[in-house]
Amino acid sequence: MVTLSTFTRLFAVAMAGIGLLQLIFQQVLIGRPAAIISNAVIVTVLAALSALALIVCAIQLWQEYPKPKLFLATSLFVFVFSGLSNLFFIVTQADYGFVLTSFGKAITLGSALLLFSNLTGTGSPSWSFNLSRICLGLFLTISGVQHFLFGDFVKFLVPRWIPFDSFWTYAAGIALIASGLSLMANFKLNVIAQAAGWMVFLWLLVLHIPRAIAEPTANEITAVCEALAVSMILLTLSKVAKDNKQ
Numbered sequence: 458m459v460t461l462s463t464f465t466r467l468f469a470v471a472m473a474g475i476g477l478l479q480l481i482f483q484q485v486l487i488g489r490p491a492a493i494i495s496n497a498v499i500v501t502v503l504a505a506l507s508a509l510a511l512i513v514c515a516i517q518l519w520q521e522y523p524k525p526k527l528f529l530a531t532s533l534f535v536f537v538f539s540g541l542s543n544l545f546f547i548v549t550q551a552d553y554g555f556v557l558t559s560f561g562k563a564i565t566l567g568s569a570l571l572l573f574s575n576l577t578g579t580g581s582p583s584w585s586f587n588l589s590r591i592c593l594g595l596f597l598t599i600s601g602v603q604h605f606l607f608g609d610f611v612k613f614l615v616p617r618w619i620p621f622d623s624f625w626t627y628a629a630g631i632a633l634i635a636s637g638l639s640l641m642a643n644f645k646l647n648v649i650a651q652a653a654g655w656m657v658f659l660w661l662l663v664l665h666i667p668r669a670i671a672e673p674t675a676n677e678i679t680a681v682c683e684a685l686a687v688s689m690i691l692l693t694l695s696k697v698a699k700d701n702k703q
Contacts, residue, residue: 462521464693465573469518471686472570475679476511479504482675487511488539488563489679491546491556507534514570521577528574535567554607561596562683568592569690582697587643590694593687594640597633597653604630616663632656646698654691661685 472487479486483501494500510531517523540563546556572589575582604611608626615622636653639645661684669677 461576461693461696464689464696465521465577466519468569468573468686468689468693469515471682471689472511472518473515474682474685476508476515478675478679478682479508479511484675485538486675486679488535488566489543489555489559490539490563491542491559493542493545503538507531507538510534514574518573518577523574523577525574528570532567532570535563535570539563540567554603557599558603561599564592565589565596565690566683566686569686572690572693576693576697586694586697589690590640590643590646593690593694594637594642596637596687597640598637601630601633601635601637604633614664614668616667619663629656640694647695650691650695650698654688654695657684657691658688661688 475487483504485500485504485507487507494503510527514523514528514531517527540560543556543560543563546552547560550556568585568589568591571585572582575585604626608623611626611630612622615625619625632653636649636656639649640653661681665677665681665684669681
C-alpha cells in the first residue's frame with residue numbers, strides 16, 4: 458500500500474539528488490535560479506552550502522525527524538535566490554519561456570520543503586499545505602499555457618515513438634491548466650491532484666529518464682529529480698486532502 462511516508466521519502470530522494478548534482482556541477486540547480494551572480498567562487502560556495510542543506514533535509518525527511526529551522530532557511534533560500542532572481546528576469550526581460558518555468562519550479566519546491574517538514578514534524582500543516590497547493594497550482598497553470606505558447610518546442614520533447622505529438626502537446630497543456638486551476642481553487646483536490654501526480658510520474662518514466670540517459674547533462678538529470686518531486690508533491694496533496702475529506 459502506498460502511504461504518505463512513501464511519497465515523503467521519494468520527495469527526499471529527489472531533493473538529495475538535486476543536492477548531489479549541485480556538488481557535481483558546482484552550480485545552484487534547486488529552483489533553476491537566473492544568472493544574477495557572475496562570480497564563480499560565490500556561485501560555487503552557494504551551490505555547496507545549499508546542496509548540503511538539501512541533503513540534510515532529505516535525510517531528516519527519510520527519518521521523519523525534520524528540524525523546522527533548517528527547512529525554513531532552505532525554503533527561504535529557494536524562494537529568494539531562485540524565485541526572485543527569475544521573477545526579476547521575467548519582469549525586466551519579459552521572458553515567458555524557460556525563466557517563467559524556472560520561477561514556477563522555485564516556488565513549487567520552496568513551498569514543498571515547508572509542506573513535508575510540517576507533515577512529518579510537529580508543526581501545523583494547514584498553512585504550508587495551502588501554500589504548496591497554490592504555488593504548485595500556479596506552476597501547473599503556467600506550464601499548461603506554455604504548451605500553447607511554445608507548442609513547437611513542446612512537440613520536440615514528445616518521444617519519437619509516440620504518435621500524434623501535436624495532440625499530446627495540447628492535451629497535456631489542457632490537463633495541466635485544469636489541474637492547476639483546480640489546485641488553486643481547492644476543487645476536487647483528492648481526485649485531481651492524484652490524477653495529475655500519476656500523469657507527471659508517467660512523464661518521468663517515458664520522457665525525463667530516457668532524455669537523461671541519452672544526454673546526461675545537469676539540465677536533463679535535474680529535470681528527472683524535479684519531475685519526481687512534483688509527482689510526489691501532487692500525490693501528497695491528494696493523500697492529505699483525502700484524509701481530511703476535502
